[in-house]
Amino acid sequence: MSLPPSIATLPARTPELVSLLEAWSHINSGSGHLAGLERMRAALRRDFSRAFPAALIDEPELTGTSARALRVRLRPSAARQILLNGHYDTVYEAADAFQTTTRPTDGTLRGPGVADMKGGLVVMLAALRAFEQTPAATQLGWEVLVTPDEETGSHGSAPLFIDAATRHRFALVFEPARPSGDLVRSRMGTGSFTATCRGRAAHAAQVPSPGRNAILALAEFLLTAAKIPDEFPGVLVNIGNIRGGSAATNVVPDFAQSELDVRITRVADREPLLARLHALAAPINAREGFRLELTGSFNRPPKECGPEEAAAFAAWQQAARDLGQPAPNWVHSGGGSDGNLLFAAGLPNLDGVGPLGDALHSDRENVVIASLASRAQIAALFLTRYAAGEIVL
Numbered sequence: 001m002s003l004p005p006s007i008a009t010l011p012a013r014t015p016e017l018v019s020l021l022e023a024w025s026h027i028n029s030g031s032g033h034l035a036g037l038e039r040m041r042a043a044l045r046r047d048f049s050r051a052f053p054a055a056l057i058d059e060p061e062l063t064g065t066s067a068r069a070l071r072v073r074l075r076p077s078a079a080r081q082i083l084l085n086g087h088y089d090t091v092y093e094a095a096d097a098f099q100t101t102t103r104p105t106d107g108t109l110r111g112p113g114v115a116d117m118k119g120g121l122v123v124m125l126a127a128l129r130a131f132e133q134t135p136a137a138t139q140l141g142w143e144v145l146v147t148p149d150e151e152t153g154s155h156g157s158a159p160l161f162i163d164a165a166t167r168h169r170f171a172l173v174f175e176p177a178r179p180s181g182d183l184v185r186s187r188m189g190t191g192s193f194t195a196t197c198r199g200r201a202a203h204a205a206q207v208p209s210p211g212r213n214a215i216l217a218l219a220e221f222l223l224t225a226a227k228i229p230d231e232f233p234g235v236l237v238n239i240g241n242i243r244g245g246s247a248a249t250n251v252v253p254d255f256a257q258s259e260l261d262v263r264i265t266r267v268a269d270r271e272p273l274l275a276r277l278h279a280l281a282a283p284i285n286a287r288e289g290f291r292l293e294l295t296g297s298f299n300r301p302p303k304e305c306g307p308e309e310a311a312a313f314a315a316w317q318q319a320a321r322d323l324g325q326p327a328p329n330w331v332h333s334g335g336g337s338d339g340n341l342l343f344a345a346g347l348p349n350l351d352g353v354g355p356l357g358d359a360l361h362s363d364r365e366n367v368v369i370a371s372l373a374s375r376a377q378i379a380a381l382f383l384t385r386y387a388a389g390e391i392v393l
């Protein structure tokens with residue numbers, strides 16, 4: 001099989017890809033750092049418009065924040081279309097000590113967002129550039145949608161995914177691959193809930209006590225809530241924090257509160273799980289003097305694996321093999337991404353198609369340098385085959 005030259009020669013462009021990644025990584029774009037997000041968006045806009053002078057570029061508004069997304073479209077009226085999704089925010093805020101890149105080993109680059117997911121954006125840009133030089137390119141329209149709030153739950157970007165789903169039937173999500181090279185088959189849905197318990201304050205020395213100890217009642221609830229995963233396989237419950245009472249230990253505390261991180265694998269578990277949480281609160285609420293309230297919601301629904309994902313993944317593996325690369329596997333991930341929101345909006349997607357990354361969300365975050373070009377090759381070959389109608393999704 002002969003490869004299009006622009007795809008075959010991608011590895012030779014690695015130094016250029018690394019320089020671009022270093023430049024992007026050095027722009028702090030923590031989700032809460034609006035000025036930095038603006039600088040990052042301007043850099044992306046400049047680099048994408050240089051690569052694709054004919055592209056239509058706009059910066060759609062988000063709900064509830066002044067940060068904006070970046071959208072780049074080429075051939076929007078082509079019969080076949082694909083969405084390429086990414087985010088340009090990172091977890092490292094303006095005051096974070098982790099601001100620059102280093103080379104811990106010859107083959108890796110360490111730095112803020114080098115894998116999650118400025119490295120993914122480098123792979124996306126390199127793949128599109130290589131793809132545009134192939135004859136198949138004229139047959140495919142593409143849209144890049146890059147958002148600034150993925151790391152904080154994508155609350156402002158969510159409507160953009162619903163909107164994109166009206167124009168597309170399939171999306172590629174450039175989140176990093178696992179350190180092993182695995183893509184993401186499915187992702188857990190994430191929810192956060194707050195349990196607030198109110199009792200009655202009293203002097204600790206009064207016997208019998210008119211007090212109602214809110215800490216004890218809440219602890220009782222939390223111990224049972226933590227056991228929910230025993231009944232619901234594929235569910236995770238983490239008691240993240242707890243507060244309440246006062247500095248005075250001679251007072252029966254009338255207030256205690258805890259935040260729970262709840263994750264589900266199947267959409268179908270959502271309602272029964274909520275019902276179970278409320279059922280566990282009921283016996284405490286039945287006691288005189290106590291009130292246990294549960295607030296919160298699921299933010300990202302789970303991303304499941306449908307037939308389109310399975311077909312796209314098989315084509316992805318084949319592209320890797322045809323490039324002489326090991327065919328990647330894929331795994332279930334506990335973490336959410338915008339792949340979850342796209343899936344919920346009715347847009348099947350292949351997630352984790354970015355470079356091989358490790359130690360994400362820490363000051364050891366790093367990326368395998370060679371995977372910038374090798375993953376861009378797979379993406380570009382996939383796009384040429386999709387454009388030519390050889391992959392049907």
Ligand SMILES: [Zn+2]
Nearest residue numbers: 116117150175
């Ligand atoms: Zn990410």
